[in-house]
Amino acid sequence: MSRYWIELTQPEIKAQFERNPLVILPCGSVEQHGAHLPTGTDIFAANSVSHAVAERMDGVVLPGGPLGVTPMHMPYEATISLSPETYQQVLIETCLSTAIHGAKRLLIVNWHEGNSASLGLAAEKLHRTHGMSVVIAQACYVAEDLWGEECGGLTHAGEIEALAIMPDHESLVHLERVEGSSEKRQGAHMDKLRRTRSFVPILTDIRSIAPTGWYGDPKPATAERGRQMIDDIASAIANEAGEIFDHLDQIQGQPDRGVAAE
Numbered sequence: 309m310s311r312y313w314i315e316l317t318q319p320e321i322k323a324q325f326e327r328n329p330l331v332i333l334p335c336g337s338v339e340q341h342g343a344h345l346p347t348g349t350d351i352f353a354a355n356s357v358s359h360a361v362a363e364r365m366d367g368v369v370l371p372g373g374p375l376g377v378t379p380m381h382m383p384y385e386a387t388i389s390l391s392p393e394t395y396q397q398v399l400i401e402t403c404l405s406t407a408i409h410g411a412k413r414l415l416i417v418n419w420h421e422g423n424s425a426s427l428g429l430a431a432e433k434l435h436r437t438h439g440m441s442v443v444i445a446q447a448c449y450v451a452e453d454l455w456g457e458e459c460g461g462l463t464h465a466g467e468i469e470a471l472a473i474m475p476d477h478e479s480l481v482h483l484e485r486v487e488g489s490s491e492k493r494q495g496a497h498m499d500k501l502r503r504t505r506s507f508v509p510i511l512t513d514i515r516s517i518a519p520t521g522w523y524g525d526p527k528p529a530t531a532e533r534g535r536q537m538i539d540d541i542a543s544a545i546a547n548e549a550g551e552i553f554d555h556l557d558q559i560q561g562q563p564d565r566g567v568a569a570e
Contacts, residue, residue: 311362314371321368325410330367330553333403334358335427337376337420340384340514341465342522345473346480347386348374349465350448353472354419357447360542361417365550370406373398376423380514384521392426399430407438415549416444419472421502441556445545449503454540459528461496462503464514466524474534483527496523 310316313331316324336351346352351374358369377395381387390398403414414434416427424446431442451472452462459467474481499517501507514521 311359311367312369312371316368321409324368328366329410329412330365330415331370331403331406331411331413332358332362332365332367332415332417333370333399334372335376335399335416335418335420335423336372336374337378337381337389337422338374339376339378339381339387339389339420340521341469342520343485344482344526345465345469345522346477347388348480349469349473350376350420352477352480353469354417354447356472356476356538357419357541357545358417360538361415361445361546361549364542364546365415367413367415370402372402376420377426378420378422380422380511381521383513383515395423395426396430396433399427400433403430403434403440404438407434407440412439412441413553414440414442415545415553416442417447417545418444419448421446421448441553441560443549443552445549447541447545450541450544451537454544455537460525463496463522463524464499464518465522465526467526467529468524468537470526470529471534471537474529474531475538478531481526481529483529486527499523 313321334351334354336354338347338351340347341349362369375388375390377392378387378389382389416431418424418427427444431444434440435442448462451468455468456462462468470481498509498511501509511517
């Protein structure tokens with residue numbers, strides 16, 4: 309049976325919620341990724357990870373919209389950005405609809421850093437106001453933890469992002485268009501700061517990180533290695549999220565729903 313909400317029938321979704329009321333929301337963005345990766349890289353990656361997680365956790369993948377909060381990439385054509393307020397409202401209303409139908413657990417699988425603040429606020433409201441148990445999995449950071457050393461870190465349009473979309477969308481990856489490797493050192497320090505607890509530079513233009521709009525080296529990426537990376541990310545998220553949900557159930561006095569990772 310499909311685990312994609314829009315491919316299921318109403319009775320199938322009802323039966324799924326009776327068995328396990330878990331929904332998974334992929335979150336990404338539409339933004340430039342140089343000449344070699346598609347603008348939908350982030351949402352393609354989030355979807356691939358979400359479906360792999362759904363298989364492991366017996367959940368349903370929601371039709372998360374492709375758009376996100378990405379004003380930093382607006383200097384380049386092909387980027388489409390929502391305001392944080394609009395993005396939060398879409399998330400809340402999407403997930404609230406599932407809660408009305410019986411969803412109790414929400415796993416957000418995010419691949420775009422610019423969404424993080426909005427996701428936190430929306431998730432808090434869904435939990436506090438509507439009673440959903442919510443876990444946010446920053447899938448791009450999980451990828452960095454597991455594959456960063458092998459792939460030269462988490463770079464914009466570099467190897468990790470190429471690997472993330474090649475298994476399902478290999479025809480959209482154009483490694484032949486990469487002329488050498490965009491210089492990583494020029495922006496690596498500023499990009500790293502965005503991911504620390506201590507200092508957060510507010511950047512309004514991706515060119516503050518990389519003059520070309522991207523950096524890293526995507527050339528070593530292959531679909532086979534991409535499949536392994538997606539499997540590794542999905543297993544790590546399923547294991548950790550399952551434990552967190554079980555802990556939340558104990559705190560809230562809810563029955564154990566039996567969500568388990570493979």
